[in-house]
Amino acid sequence: MPKLIPGLTLCLALITRVTPSVAAETSHAHWSYAGTEGPAHWAELDPAFAACAAGFAQSPVDVSGAIDATLPPLVLDYQGLGQEVVNNGHTIQVNAAPGSTLTLDGRTFTLKQFHFHAPAEDQVNGESFAMEGHLVHTDPDGRLAVISVLYRLGTEDPVIAQVWNAMPESTDTQEAPPTPINPAALLPTDKGYFRFDGSLTTPPCTEGVRWIVLKQPMTVSQSQVDRLTAAMHGPNNRPLQPVNARVIVR
Numbered sequence: 001m002p003k004l005i006p007g008l009t010l011c012l013a014l015i016t017r018v019t020p021s022v023a024a025e026t027s028h029a030h031w032s033y034a035g036t037e038g039p040a041h042w043a044e045l046d047p048a049f050a051a052c053a054a055g056f057a058q059s060p061v062d063v064s065g066a067i068d069a070t071l072p073p074l075v076l077d078y079q080g081l082g083q084e085v086v087n088n089g090h091t092i093q094v095n096a097a098p099g100s101t102l103t104l105d106g107r108t109f110t111l112k113q114f115h116f117h118a119p120a121e122d123q124v125n126g127e128s129f130a131m132e133g134h135l136v137h138t139d140p141d142g143r144l145a146v147i148s149v150l151y152r153l154g155t156e157d158p159v160i161a162q163v164w165n166a167m168p169e170s171t172d173t174q175e176a177p178p179t180p181i182n183p184a185a186l187l188p189t190d191k192g193y194f195r196f197d198g199s200l201t202t203p204p205c206t207e208g209v210r211w212i213v214l215k216q217p218m219t220v221s222q223s224q225v226d227r228l229t230a231a232m233h234g235p236n237n238r239p240l241q242p243v244n245a246r247v248i249v250r
Contacts, residue, residue: 031203033090039238042203052205058241059198060121063213065243066194066250074147074191074212075103080111081180085163089171090202091115091236092228094163094181102137102145104210109137109145114183116160118228120150121201121237122213124194131160131220131228132237133186134201144200145210147193149186154219159185164227188216196248201238215250 029046031037037045043053052058080099085092093115100111113136120132131151138144151157159181166177191214198211229235 029203033232033236033238034234042205046203049203049205051199051207052203055199055205055207056244057197057199057207057246058205059201059209059211060123060238060240061196061198061243061246061248062123062126062240063194063196063248064123064125066248069249071193071195071249074193076184076187076191077101077103078111078182078184081182082114082163083176083180084174085166085168085177085181086174087168087171087231090232091117092163092167092231094183096183097180100183102147104145104212107139107143109139109143111135111137111183114186116163116228117201117237118225118232119235119237121240122148122150123240124150124213124215129217130222130225133160135183135186143208143210145212146198147187148211148213149188150214150217151220152217153222153225156221156224157218160220160224164224167227167231169231186218188214188218190214190216192216192250194248194250196246198246199241 031042031045042049078100080097082094082096084095093113095113096111102109114133116131116133118131120129129150130153133149135147162181166175168175193215194213196211198209199205199207200209
């Protein structure tokens with residue numbers, strides 16, 4: 001059991017509280033990242049999207065003011081490979097084969113997919129990033145845990161290059177990559193992280209999501225960012241949301 005700094009036990013209890021099962025990102029209402037169907041209007045498009053405006057623990061956030069804690073190392077066992085690249089009109093997503101897990105709070109979460117946003121949705125201490133990857137995990141009760149990887153501009157990322165090589169150009173289409181994609185290769189060597197309670201960053205903006213934002217950024221080339229932006233016909237990031245009374249620990 002990790003030791004916590006004085007007074008932090010309650011903070012972690014707030015983060016790990018039992019929450020209702022979190023639904024997948026499904027709805028019949030059309031939404032986008034711009035115009036009358038953009039983030040400022042999501043809650044108006046469908047009653048199921050009410051949390052997008054009324055929620056108090058929405059994502060993304062500026063990860064700042066984190067409280068020091070002795071967080072346990074991430075327990076990852078990634079065996080299943082990404083074998084399907086999907087353009088769903090909102091992001092480029094890689095569906096993962098069974099076999100990859102994250103153990104958190106005594107629960108086993110299975111990696112279902114990972115996808116990308118450009119520019120990044122989360123910030124860290126006010127710093128913006130060029131791109132962000134979300135590795136989405138779910139447990140048997142439907143609860144979600146998301147690992148976030150942030151990217152600064154720099155050298156090309158080889159895993160993203162592999163995904164982009166199989167990127168479908170048309171919406172609602174999918175392609176099989178020539179070589180299965182290893183999700184473990186997306187992660188930095190240093191897996192120190194920030195942790196907080198948040199939500200889906202897309203409609204229905206359901207709350208109760210365990211968020212793990214890795215501290216060490218990776219690098220991505222400008223051409224890789226441009227390729228995603230072109231495929232999505234513009235940026236695909238939700239604006240920052242208020243932290244409100246949430247506690248962020250590191």
